[in-house]
Amino acid sequence: MESKTNKVKNSAKFISENSKHVKINLEKIQNCSTFLLSFLKEKKLDISNWHNHPLHPSESNEKTLDWIFLVDTLNFAFWSNFIVKYKENQYSGYSALLAAINRAIDNTIPITQPEFLSKITLLDVEKIFHSESEQILLIDKRCEFMNQLGQVVLKKFNGKFINVVRNAQNDAEKLLDLIIENFPSFRDESVYKNQPVFFYKRAQILVADIWGCFEGKGIGKLDGIDNLTMFPDYRVPQCLNYLGIIEYSDELMDLLKKEDCFIEQNSEYEIEIRGNSVWGVELLKNETLKLIEKDPNLQNYHLNSVLIDFFLYDYAKKHHKEMQHIPIHKTKTWFY
Template sequence: MVVRLELDVSRDPLRVLESTQPIVEQARLVRIDQQQVQRAAALIEGLPAPTADWDRMLHPISDDPAKLANLVLVVDALNFCFWSLPGSDRPRWQVTYQGTTYDGYAALAVALRRAVEGGYPLWDGDLLGTITEAEVTELLAGDSGSEAIPLLHARMTHLREVGVALVERWDGSFLHAIRAARGSAPRLVAEVLRALPSFRDTAPWGQREARFYKRAQILVADVFGAFAGQGLGAFHDLDTLTAFADYKVPQVLRQFGVLSYEPDLAGKIARCELIPPDSDEELEIRASTVWAVELLRQELSRRGRPTPSYAIDWALWQAGQSLPANTDPYHRTLTVYY
């Protein structure tokens, strides 16, 4: 089925939709099923409206807004790649905190919370700017017998980059960047992209550049959640954010029938083979994810339930936490962007 993509440029200030539209329209490996978009919209319509939430029992927190802003930034500087490489016979990286064992993103959140509660000042730009790989290893130590967190050296590099930006650009706190954005989500995304190269989630596609900005966009959404959408967390244009193209959301969209993969790609994913970063396979999966959520947004709006893309993304991600055991696996791309 040919997908008709309608773009409202006023809703796309970061040009994520514009830059990914031709990838979807010319896709050979991934398809969006418009009829299944309508069916999935009906399912989402029946779910409780997702809320912006920064789980204060899970994440590192502070009553000091300047420290809290920095902690949110640190979390999303590290918010990528929590799965084990194929062939491992050990559990993927996991962290036990207060008697409960977590993996994935939740393990990152509690590992950082554990560090803050233990007296480690993760909000301190001077400390982050000189952090060592040994210190990052200790911060993100997993349970005995589980895999180490992947891409550890990159995580150290990201934390150092954050530390330098905090000290040299933001006078010690990300709070200053948030205030300077004056309530504009894309303006804050743009500032993050200028200051932190590790958030510049783009890829070449022919003579063009595809933009995704997954971690930069989710950082702004997390600021919204951490400050409960009030004061520093109030953004008047948060609804211009797109889906946060990762590996869990396309898995859920595929389970719903919204996305389908051609047989060779489906086989690679079933065998947990690595999909190279910036490959046609990866770009079509990510671009189709962004546009599938945009089509869901359009369909929900037609149904009288306007729902922004970030909220649809959250609903799909939450649904992905309770998929049946026999669900097709997610694609695996070793990358720092998601």
């Protein structure tokens, strides 16, 4: 039976080979592999970097594991003006989600507990995610997925998120299977050219966050983590386009630059952006691994698509001003 990660890779390859609006620049991949290697040498693509995010928990324990499950259940649709104030600072995007969750925990709301999640109401969710600006996008779906998360863990995993991970027996592929099979909100699938295609963005990032938080040890020791792909959202494709790895047709770029432009979910545009992003990072990873193999001083360095994704996301946030001229694609979806 084909693994979930192979389904994603084969989907991405198929999409890339049949794309009309997005293409991969192989020459730029070679250039970027050297660029990536320089950051690898500076420890900028290191598993320990997970804890560098100011809103990520500092400890690696069961409470943090609970937090990760909740975060990645809600890890989608951050391109609106959603601003959260927390400890005198204002946060936007993904960080605003983390700030709201951490604020709730500080206020003794048991937001990461399955019992609470199973019964949470839309009114509760609106209060927890209140903002200084616009309401968080797709709030009804967020409430639905929080209910689903709590109910499934109570029913199938004895009320503990850690049991989901234990059932995977330190296997990244098994953990991915358990998440996708038991929690419907993670089933990130579509159809392209009459063929089923798979992305599993949030499911893969959930596995990756557990691995990153625990630095590949203990409950975070996940064999097969190198099989995961990048997590096709809207921010990393922007970075890949900026670096020249993926290129958009004039038609697509003109569309993306229009004010209030929304790309339809499951459209050719959306699927081609996501598929080429996955395949582009796979090619970039393979090219960079070749360079590592040639250098005896780099034999102890670890590189996979997860670390590349984490790096590119952080790079995009750090260099957002330089990337302002490249539009992100806005799609109303709960998959990313």
